[in-house]
Every structure is written in structure tokens, then in C-alpha cells.
Amino acid sequence: MLDFLLEPLSFGFIRNSMVMIVLLGVLCSITGSFLIVQRMVFFGEVIAHAVLPGLAIAFYVGIDLFIGAFISGMLSSLIIAWIQSQSRVKVDVAMSLVFSGFLALGILLISVLQSRIDLHSFLFGDILGITVNDLWRTFFITISVLIFVKLFYPHLLFYTFNPLGAQAIGLPVQWINLGLVSVTTLAIIASMQAVGVLLVVSLLVGPAITAYLLVKELHQMIILGAILGGISGILGIYISYYLNAPSGAAIVLVVTVLFLFAFLFSPKEGVLTRPQFFSKPNRLIRHLVKIKK
Structure with a gap:
């Protein structure tokens, strides 16, 4: 067993x-928790596709791809x-339009600029190909995000659950949203x-x-999400190694x-742990019984 590990x-x-997936577990847990509470998960999908034009231009100009992707992602959100x-x-509706527009622009730029971006890596990732520089960059991003959330957590919490109330009491909601x-x-x-x-x-x-299904408080959700993200990533890498499977898909x-x-099976939110699940037949079973009769 020890040799297996x-x-x-x-x-x-x-x-x-x-190491990278543990850092990403923390980073994604923080941002994902705020997106879920704000019901803005689709925004993440938009940003993920909107970075393609920035990647194409950065590759053509010869600058860091990360810079091009960040500028393109921020531009799409603005x-x-x-x-x-x-x-x-x-x-x-605005997100759907920007999503499709930026994706089409990225594909066009790749063709026109004859960019040699590895689309397979762009679509499916390559965590096994990261470098030490990538690790340090992700580490500094994660630390910066943790400091940002720690310093402004009360304001972020208030804005997340009541943006109109935050604006009414004079909080800089535009800067909070930009952050x-x-x-x-x-x-x-x-x-x-x-x-x-x-x-x-x-x-x-x-x-x-x-x-979110296991805890009630936002800070608990962030902490537990970071732990689950790290565990998922490590297990996925082991599965990828022993089954010779794509690491991203395994994670x-x-x-x-x-x-x-x-x-x-969540103690309070699980479908199979609710008392009413066993105390009375659900609607589907009653419906099937009626059909049979």
C-alpha cells in the first residue's frame, strides 16, 4: 500500500x-463560493472562453500568455x-452574447494570425506539464487572493448577500465588484x-x-471547499497515473x-437522508402504482 502511494x-x-492542484483547490474554493452565492456561475464559463482572443494576441506579439488572457478576461467582464x-x-443575456462573441473572435484571430496555440491543451489542460515558474505564479496569486478576502471579508460578505444594501450604506460596490x-x-x-x-x-x-451542501456559513464553505478541492485533485492525479487517463478529466x-x-448522503441536505424520503412514498412511486392499476 505504501509503495502504491x-x-x-x-x-x-x-x-x-x-502542489499546483492544492493551490488551485484553495483559489477555486474562494472564488467559486462567491460565484455560487451570487448565482453567477455562468460568469465563470464566460471568462473561461473569453480569454482565447487574449491568448492568440499574446502569442502573436510574444508576451506572456497569462497577461493576454487576464486582459481579455477583464475586458469581457467590463x-x-x-x-x-x-x-x-x-x-x-449580456454574458451569453459576450461568451459567443469573444470565442468567435479568438478562433478568428488564431486563424488570421496563424497562431500555434495548442488548442488541445487549451480545451483539456495539462497539469502534468506545469513548470516551477507556473507554481510560483499560482502561489503568489493564491496568497494575494487570500489577503484580499481576509482584509475585506466583512464588506465582501455584505455585498455578496445584499448588494443594494451595501450601496445604500456607502460601500464602494463598484470597486468590490471589480475585485x-x-x-x-x-x-x-x-x-x-x-x-x-x-x-x-x-x-x-x-x-x-x-x-455548500455540508455547511451553513460562507467561511466554512470556503475552507471545506478548499480541502475537498485539494483531495479531489490529488485523487484525480493518482487515478490519472495508474489508469493512464487524462489528468484533467480524472480530477x-x-x-x-x-x-x-x-x-x-449529506446529513441535512442529502436526498437519501431526509426523514420524509422513508416516511412516505415519493410522487414518482405513487404515480407508477396508479399507472399499474
Whole structure:
């Protein structure tokens, strides 16, 4: 059993990937918790796709891809806010428009600029290919986000649950929102390297929503989500190593399984642990009995 656990750790890239996924577990838990409470999960999907034009331009110009992705992601969020504030268009419609527009622009730029971006890595991630520089960058991003949340947690909490009330008492809601958008963009860009754009929202939301079913307070949700995210990532890497499977898909699969366990067996929120589940037949069973008769 000990050899089973230690064998993957003999490889440096496996150790790097495990450190990275623990950092991402903390980072995604923080941002994902705020997105879930604000009912803005689709915003994460928009940012994940909106970074493609920035990647294409950064690759063509020869600058750091991370910078291009961040600028593109922030620009998309500002456009969404501008459309919402200057028209009757609802935020979900604005996000859908920006989502498709930025994705199409990214694909066009890749073709026109003849960019050699690895679309497979962009779509599915490559956590086993991270470098030490990637680790340090993610570490500093995670520490910065933790400091930001620690310093402004009361304001963030109030704004998250009552944005109109926060504005009424004079809190700088625009700056708070910009801070949350920046944090979300950084978390998504860092996570894309691990699981890719197609799976990034699962890593962003999965551990946090699992924690949501198990605890009541937002700070508890963040802490438990970080733990679950780290555990999911490490288990996913082990599965990837021994089954020779894609690491990003394995990580997200573990995240999904943990959510299903919480969904079914959570002490207070679980479907199978509710008293009424056993005290009386559910509607589906009654309906089937009527059909049979």
C-alpha cells in the first residue's frame, strides 16, 4: 500500500502537479463560493472562453500568455457590465452574447494570425506539464487572493448577500465588484492550465457546491471547499497515473463523485437522508402504482 502511494511521488512533475492542484483547490474554493452565492456561475464559463482572443494576441506579439488572457478576461467582464448598465438587457443575456462573441473572435484571430496555440491543451489542460515558474505564479496569486478576502471579508460578505444594501450604506460596490471579477479571472486562468477551458467551471464550482451542501456559513464553505478541492485533485492525479487517463478529466470526475455523495448522503441536505424520503412514498412511486392499476 505504501509503495502504491509513494511510487507516483518519485516523479518531479507529479509532485509539482499535486502542489499546483492544492493551490488551485484553495483559489477555486474562494472564488467559486462567491460565484455560487451570487448565482453567477455562468460568469465563470464566460471568462473561461473569453480569454482565447487574449491568448492568440499574446502569442502573436510574444508576451506572456497569462497577461493576454487576464486582459481579455477583464475586458469581457467590463463589456458585460457596460451593456447591463447602458440598456435594458439582462446580465445573463449580456454574458451569453459576450461568451459567443469573444470565442468567435479568438478562433478568428488564431486563424488570421496563424497562431500555434495548442488548442488541445487549451480545451483539456495539462497539469502534468506545469513548470516551477507556473507554481510560483499560482502561489503568489493564491496568497494575494487570500489577503484580499481576509482584509475585506466583512464588506465582501455584505455585498455578496445584499448588494443594494451595501450601496445604500456607502460601500464602494463598484470597486468590490471589480475585485471579485479580478479574483475570478485569475482563478480561472490559473485553473485552465490544470483542466482546460471545457472543465474549468467544474473545478471552480464543484468543491464549493459540495461544501455548500455540508455547511451553513460562507467561511466554512470556503475552507471545506478548499480541502475537498485539494483531495479531489490529488485523487484525480493518482487515478490519472495508474489508469493512464487524462489528468484533467480524472480530477473533475472525482469532484463530481464527491458532489454526488454529498447530494445523496449529506446529513441535512442529502436526498437519501431526509426523514420524509422513508416516511412516505415519493410522487414518482405513487404515480407508477396508479399507472399499474
